[in-house]
Amino acid sequence: MPRYFLPLLLAFFLLVGLGAASAQQKSTLPPMKQRRLTGKIKPRRDATPEFSNINRLAYYENKKELKAVQKAEKRRNWVAARNLLDAYVHKFGIENFYKDTPLLWRLAQLWERTGNEENAKAYYRLALKHTRKDIRKIQLYYDSLEQKETDLYVPLKTYYDIVEYRKSIATFHPPKGVYTTMGDAINSTAPDYGPALDAEANMLIFSSKRKQRGLLNTTADEDLYMSRKDGSISWNDAVPMPKPINSQYNEGSACLSKDGRTLYFARCECPTCRGNCDLYVSNFKDGKWTTPKSLGAGVNSAAWDSQPTLSPGEDTLYFASDRLGGFGMSDIWYTYKLKNGQWAKAENLGPVVNTRESEVSPYYHPLYHVLYFSSRGQLLNFGDFDIYKTYRVKGRWQEPRNIGPLVNGKGSEYYFTIDAESKNLYYARSEEKEMQNLDLYSFPLPMEAQPLATTHVEGTLLDSVDQKPMKGIVSIIDTDNGIEVASKYLRPDGSFDFDLIEGSHYVMLIQSNDFFSIEKKFALKGDTVMSLLTNSIDYRLPLIFKNIEFDPGKANIRPSMQATLDRIAIFLVDHPTFKLSITGHTDSRGNPDENVKLSQDRAEAIRKYIEAKGKLKPNRIESMGLGSTQPLKPEVTEEDAGINRRVEFRLIKPEGDPGKESGAGAIDWK
Template identity: 30%
Template sequence: MRTILIFSFVLVSGITWSQSLTSKNKKAVKMYEEARVLMGQRDFDKAYDKLQLAIERDPGFAEAYLRLATIYRIQFNDSMQYWCYQQVVDKYHDAPRFAGSWYSLGEHAFKQGYYEDALKYLNKYMELTSETGRYASNAKLMIDNSHFAIEYKTNDFQFNPRPLPAIINQFKQQYFPVLTADQKTLLFVRRQGDEDILKCEKDSIGNWSSPVSISDTINSKYNEGTCSISADGRMLVFTSCMGRQGFGSCDLYVSYKTGDTWSVPENMGGTINSSAWDSQPSLSADGRTLYFVSNRRGGYGLRDIYVSHKDDEGNWLKPENIGPDINTPFDDISPFIHPNGQRLYFASDGRLGFGGFDIYFSDKDKEEGWSAPVNFGYPINTHDDEVSMYISSDGTKGFYSHEEKDGLSIHSTLYEIDIPPKLQIAHKSSYVYGNVVEADTDKPLKASVSLIDLNTNEASQVVHSDSVTGNYLIVLTEGSDYGLFAEKQGYLYKSENFSLDKKLLNPVIVNFKLERVKVGSSVVLNNIFFAFDSYSLTPQSKTELNKVLSFLNANKSIKIEIAGYTDNLGSEKYNMVLSRNRAKAVYDYLVEGGVPKAKLSFKGYGASNFLNSNDSEEGRIKNRRIEFKISK
C-alpha cells in the first residue's frame, strides 16, 4: 500500500493554532514561541534547544513535543520522532485534537511491519478524528492491509530466499534482475552515480562471473536502467533517462546482438514512447509483445502498465493500458511476463499487502482477460519494497530485488528463491536450442527457424539463427507436439519433430546442417505422419506438406522424386507396396496443391537405405520415412 509522507506537523497533529496551548507555564510557552519563529527561519538547531527547555519546564507540553518531532523527522531520527508522538498520546490519550499523533504512530508501526501495533494506533485515530479526507482514507487502507498481513503472514511458504553470491551483490544498490531462458546470462541494474546495466555469465559448473558492463555501446554517461532481454539473449529493450534524445523524461530503447556485439541502441519511437515517463520493459519470449510502465495521461493511477504487440510486418502497434484488472489508482510497476506468455508478475502499492510495494501475479484468460491478482506472499513480500520478480521457464525458481531503507540511504540485494508448488505456473516452459550451419563447410548460417504446434498446425514462433554463430533458441510450452523447420534461400530446408513431456522439461537440442539446392540433394520430411499400417496422411502432416509446396514454388526450375521407405518388419512385397503408396499420397497432395505433374515423380524403396539400426523402435521410426530428392 502507498507510503504517505507527512510534511507538516500541524497536519500530523490535527491541531490548529487558534486553540489554546496545553501549557500554562509562561517560561515554557515563551521558549516554545521562540522555537516556532526559529523553525520558520529554518534554524532548527536553536529551535531544538528552545523546545528542550520548554519541555524541561513543562513535561506535559504537547505542542512542544510535536514541534520537536518535526525536527527529528528532518534529521531522519525516526526513533526519537515517534517517541515524541508517544509522549503526546500518553498524556492526552483521548483528546481529539491530538488524533494525528495516533495516526503518525500507526503509520510508523505499519511501515516497520508491526501490524498489531498499527491496528491499535490507527483504530484509535479513527475513533478520535472527525476528518474524512486523505488521512482518514489512508488510515483505513493501512488498517485493511494490517488485517491482511496478520492473516497471510501465517501462510509462510517455503521460498528458501537466499542472496545471490557476493560477487554479484557487491554494490550498494543492484536491482531488477532478468535472465535469458537458459539461465546462463544474468542482467541487472547497478546504481552507482548513474545507472548502468551489468552482465554476469554462469560457467559449466554453475558459478557466476564478476559483473561487467553489458556493452559500451549501451551504457553511457547517462542513466541506462531497467531492461528486458529476449529468451535467446539477442534482443534488449532498456530504459534511458536524461541525456539521449528522446520523447520524454525516460524512453525505451532497443538493441540487437550479433555474435558478441550489441548494435547501437535505437529509440523505440513515438508509437511506444510518449512525452511522459516510459520505463520498466518486459518482452515476451518471442520478442513480439512488450509490457512497460508509463505515467502518461489517461491511465487509471499514478503509474500504469501498458502493452504493445508487433504486427506481421514487425512494427509495434499503439500501446494499450492493460486495464483495471491490473492497474489501480496508485502505482503498478515492474511487469514481468513469464516465458509461457500466460502469467504476469508485477509490483503494486495499491492493493492489499504487507506494506510498500508488494509483488503480485495474474493469469491471462483469452476470453475473460486477466484474473484477480494474487499477492505473492510472505516472506517474499514484507513491509519494505519488493519491486521486481523474474521466474524461470520451468516455474521453479525466482529472482527478485529487496530494498531496505535507512533514512535517506537505500540498500538493495538480489535474491534467488524456490517457488512453492502452490504458486508455480500451470503451464511450464522449456526451450529448444542449437545451431544452423552449411552442410559442406560447417559455416554458420543466418536461417529462419520456425516452431510449429503440430496439434494446430500454427506457427508458435519464428526466429533467425545468429549470422556469426549460427545459434538459435526458442521457448516451448509443455504438453505439445512440435515441428521445427530451418530454411534459407538457396538451401534445402530441414525439419525435425519432438514432444515436450509435462514430466520431463529438459531442454531440447536440435542442430541443422543445410545442403545447397543441387541435383542429387535430398531431405527427410520428418513431419510427414501416416496412420498405423496405412498410407493415409494425418492432419499433423499438413505443415510439412505445405513447406514442400512453398519450396517448390520458390524453386520452379527443379524436379523432385518423392521416395518412400519402411523398416524391416513385414514381408519385402508388403513393405514395397506400403512405401510406394505412402510416396504416392504425398505426390497426390502436392499435385492437388498446384505442382505440375511433370515436376514430380514418386517411388517406393521398401526396407532399404536404412538411416538407423532396426534393432530398436526408435531406430525403426527413423527408417520409416518420406524423402524428396532433387532429380533435375
Template identity: 30%
Template sequence: NGKWTIPYNLGPPINTSAWESTPSISADGRMLFFSSNRPGGFGGKDLWYSVLDEKGNWAVPVNLGESINTPGDEISPFIHFDGKTLYFASDGHPGMGGFDNFMSRMKSDTTWSAPQNLGYPINDASDDMGLVIEASGQKAYFSSKRDNNNGKDIFFFTLDESVRPDAVSYLKGTVVDGETGRNLVAEYELINLSTNTVTMRSNTDEKGNFLVCLPSGFNYGINISKPGYLFYSDNFMLEGEHSVMEPLVKRIYLNPIKVGERMLLSNVFYEVDSWELKKESVAELDNLVKLLNLNKDFVVEIGGYTDSTGTDLHNLVLSEKRALSVVNYLIANKISSERLRYKGYGNTSPIGDNVTSEGRRKNRRTEVKIVERIK
C-alpha cells in the first residue's frame, strides 16, 4: 500500500550495549553486515555479519576477520547485489588519509580477499565513506568532505572495471490462479542449479508479485508453491542484464489440487540416456515430497517422457525407468508406495518439436498427475 511499517529493534544478538550502525543486507535477505565496536574485534569499529536461519532468526554475528578489520575503524559496509562483493570504508588500511573506500570479494571458503583501495581521485586526504553501487555495477555514490565545502556532500562516479561487482539482473513475477486468474499470495524459491543451492526463498506480496535481483550468467530453477495448489517449477538461464525498470518478467499459473490435474517437474534431470537422477534434481524432488505429505489423500502417477532420438522401444523403456527412479526417491523419503504409480510414455506425447534442441529438451520431461483421491 506504499506505507512504511513501524520500525522494530532487531534486539540481541545483533544489537548490544556497544555501538552498532551502518547495516547492509544482501539481496536474498539472508546476510546482514554492520559495523560495531563490540568486544571480540581487532580494535576500534569492526565489520561483522549475521546469517538469517530457516526460522527467521539472526545468528550470533561473526567478525569478518583480520583481512578486513584493523586496529582502526571499519565502517559503512555495502554488500552488492551479487552477494559476494563488499565495499566499506576504513582508516586502518593504508590509504590517502582519513577514511578511504575499499573493495573485497568473498572467496569460495567464505573468507575475504585482501581489500583493494579504490584509489585517487575517489579517495583523497579527507574522509570518504558510505559507498553504494548500483545493481549494474557501473555507477557508484559516496559521501565526502572535500573541496573546502561545508560538511559532507554526495558524489557519484563510474566504477573502474577492476573493482566492479559481477553483473546482476532483476526478475519480476506475478502468481495467479490457473482457473480464475485471481492473484495469489505464494512462496517462491530460486535455486542456483550450478551449485544446487537455494539462492532466495520468500513470499510474494498481497498481490502475488515479487521482484528479485540475481547474479547473471547462471542457470536457475524456480519453484512457486501455495497450500491447496500444485507447485510450479521452471528453469532458465539468466543472461545479459535486466534492469529494475526492464526486468525479466514471468507470469506464473498455479492449478488447484484435484483429480486429473497435471504438474510438470521442470527441475528433475537425468544423466544422458540414463535413468540416474542428477544432483540438481534434489530440490525439486524434495518439494514433491513436501507436497505429497501435505496432501495425504491423493494418489499420483509419475509419467516419464522422451524425445524421438532412439527407437520407440528404447524410449519407452527409458521413460519408464526414469519414472521409476522418481518413485523410488519418493519411497526412500517415506511416501507410501500405495499412493504412487508410474508409467513410461516414451516419445508418444511431445509438447515441442523433435527437430530443434530446445524442442527435444521440452519433450524430455517428467510429469505428475493426480489420478485418485482416497476416500
C-alpha cells in the first residue's frame, strides 16, 4: 500500500471544445451504541502557520527584507535569520507559494536548525504541497523526519484477514463492511454522485447523468435527483427534482439548509451564468421551489464554481472553483453573509488546505468546525483523489488528515457527506483507472473520519528482556459504538498511535509472529500514553506455563487454565500456517504405565479444548504423553516433583519461514 504519494510532474489541461459543462465535475476532472454528538471538539493544535495576506494581495516582495535575512545567515545568526524570514513568509500572497517555494523550504531548515522540529515540518509540508519542481529529494528528507509519526496502515486485504481469523473471539466485533453500494434505487448505469442529506438524514439529494438529451439522445443531461428513506434502512427509487430546480441546462452539487427550505446548487452553461458553472439558490415556499437565483458576481467567477456546502451557522458557504488566482488547478473557496444578507466577495481558504494540485467537493460537518474535502495534492494519499478532514482551531485551519484506507482506496473518492450524528457516510467513488464509473456508497463512519476522534492514544511495545522494539499489527475495537478503526503496523521503533473518541471503551489487540497476542481493554479518558512489554517466542524452546496444573490423577481442564489456553488458541487462529505440539509429563510417583496414560489424557484434553475454542482443523495440533520418562530435575523435594509435572507447548513455524508467514490466508506482519 502506498504511503506518501505525490505526483512528480504537474499536469496542465487545455480546456477547449469540451462541450456542455458539468455542474459536478470540471471538464478537466473525472466526473455509537451511537449517542448524539454534542459539545465542543478540542483537537490538538498543530504548528500550522497563518498567512494574513492570502486574500489581500497576489504577490509580496521586499528586497530589503530578503537582504537582511541573507546578512543574518552570513553571520551564522540563525535565530535572527529565522525570525526575519518567518516575518517575511507570513506576508506571502498566493503567487509566492509557487514562485518563492524555496523560501518555505529555507525557513523550515532554519526552524529545524534552531531546535523547533514541529514548526520545521509545517513549512516542509507547505513546500511539498506547493513546489512545482522535482520534489523527490525534498520528499525523501521530509519522510526521514516523519518516520516516528508516519501512519503505517495495514493493507485492506490483510485487515480483513485479521477480521476473519478473530471472528470466534468474544471481545472482537467484526466490522460492518465497507464499500457498500446504495443499490439500484439510487445508482444507475450512468455516473451518480454528489450526495446531500436533510437534517434528519431521511432525504437524499444527489446528481446523476442518467438522462439523455439532444436529437439523438447522445448528450448526458445532468440533473438533481431525490430519494426518501423507506423505514430505517432502504431508500425509495430516486426521482428527478422538479422544475424550476432542474432545467434544460446541467444542475448538480446541492446542499440544504437545516430546515430543508433553502437549496444551494450549481447550474452550468445557462444564459445567466457568468462562467461555465455558477452557484444558485432556491427557497421552498408555498409547497414549491422558487426560481433559482444566482449568488452574484462576488461569488461566481468566469470559471467553474460548484459543490457548495454550508457551515453549521449557515453564515458561510464553501465551494470548489478553478478560477484564476488560486493555488492549483482547483481550490476550496468560501463566502460569508454580510449584515445586509448578501454574500461577500469569495476568498481562498489558504495554502494549508489548497495545494498546487486539485481540491474539490468540500463538506462542512453540520455540528462541528470540521471540513471534509477531496484532494490529490496532500502528503498522504492512497490513490488518485482521497478524502481528508481538517479542523478549525481558533480561526485557523489545521493540517488536513487522510480519513484512512477504509474509505480511501486506489481509485478516486469524492463528494463526502455524513449525517449529523456521524453514524453513516455517503460518498461517490470510482474504481482504479475507471474514473467515469462513479456510484454512490454508504456505510458506517470509521474512526478516522469521525469528527470527535481527537483524543490521542499512543504507546510503545518493547521486548521485556532486551528492551528492543517489537514488530506486529495494532488493532483497536470500539466496544461501545462498533466503529471501525483501521489497523496499523508498529513502527520500526515499536511505537503506534491512534485518534479516538473521548469517553468510549476500547479493546486494543497487538498481533505478531514474535509473541502471543496482547489484548488490553481501556476506557479513554483524555490523551493516553502506554508503555507495553512482552516476551518474544523462542521457537527452539518449549513453552511451559505455571498455571497449567491438573487435579491429582485427573485430566479435566480447570477454569484457572482457560485464560492461558485461550491465548494459545488465539495465536493459532491468527497464524493459520503454524502448528502446535503438546506434550504431557508427570512426576515419577505411581505406576509408570499409568503415568503415561494420564499424561496422554491430559495432552488430549488440552488439544480438544484449543481446537474447540479456535474452531481449528484437527491436523494442526498433535498431542502425546510421556509420563515420567523425561524429568527436568531429580525429585529430591515436592517442589522438584511439581516442576516435573508439566505440559510443554511447541509452536511449529512453516518450513523456510524466518519470521513471516507463508501460504494462503497468511498475514504479512511487515
